[in-house]
Ligand SMILES: Cc1ncc(C[n+]2csc(CCOP(=O)(O)OP(=O)(O)O)c2C)c(N)n1
């Protein structure tokens with residue numbers, strides 16, 4: 001079904017919020033306001049926004065560590081998200097998870113996983129739970145191209161197919177796992193083909209164009225929901241920044257980054273909406289100003305939030321005695 005204009009504008013705004021959120025998180029990291037690691041999603045926004053806007057709010061979602069964009073696209077609270085990166089008690093995990101471990105059961109977002117490939121296995125568990133309980137929910141399982149060469153990927157694909165589990169595997173192929181390119185690390189570089197070894201059908205999609213992502217996501221989600229079988233999508237995308245905040249990105253050329261930036265997901269949707277007469281340059285500027293103000297407010301909230309008290313160290317460690 002074609003996306004209504006209002007929904008397209010809403011997704012444009014959401015991608016812009018994620019972009020600006022990530023930009024400012026990158027800045028905050030350089031100011032020592034964020035500890036640990038920080039992996040930015042800039043460039044890949046259309047994948048999370050396209051798939052998660054097509055999912056049902058009660059579907060299960062599981063992700064790897066580049067997770068801020070997915071969490072916000074899923075409807076996670078942006079203030080509590082930034083506060084989590086800042087390690088404050090108002091964060092989504094009360095400041096104990098940090099950037100890689102965003103998790104909120106209220107929106108059925110089960111992480112945020114730091115070990116490459118780990119989320120692929122947890123997603124199979126979530127899909128198994130849906131089947132076991134007789135639910136018609138599905139699991140959307142996001143991971144990077146680096147995960148396809150881990151053992152758990154293969155175990156998970158095998159079990160998902162063998163047990164007929166309702167899971168949509170979404171590989172965000174951004175061409176690199178840290179500094180290693182897919183061509184150097186994968187004997188079969190067209191990653192979608194990997195699924196046939198487990199009798200799982202698959203497809204590729206253009207992960208830079210939100211409308212193309214939605215065109216792929218809707219039938220893929222409907223198919224998993226109806227057939228109660230796994231399906232695999234390889235979304236072709238690109239991260240503009242380094243792998244993490246400390247990566248200078250010397251393993252790729254400036255020309256390559258520039259080529260991908262020319263198909264920027266926000267720019268593409270903006271051009272489309274202007275051509276359709278759904279947006280004007282003035283409205284675009286107004287949305288940019290509003291998002292900018294919103295993100296500054298988010299940063300202020302995180303900055304002014306209290307640190308967790310020392311006693312919080314003992315919370316959530318043991319289940320209460322029965
Ligand atoms: C099992 C395991 N091995 C190695 C690492 C170190 N590591 C962290 S991120 C990463 C690259 C993963 O790349 P990819 O899956 O393509 O995700 P992207 O960073 O591109 O989003 C590696 C090797 C890890 N976290 N876990």
Ligand SMILES: [Mg+2]
Pocket residue numbers: 144145146172173174175176177178
């Ligand atoms: Mg990658």
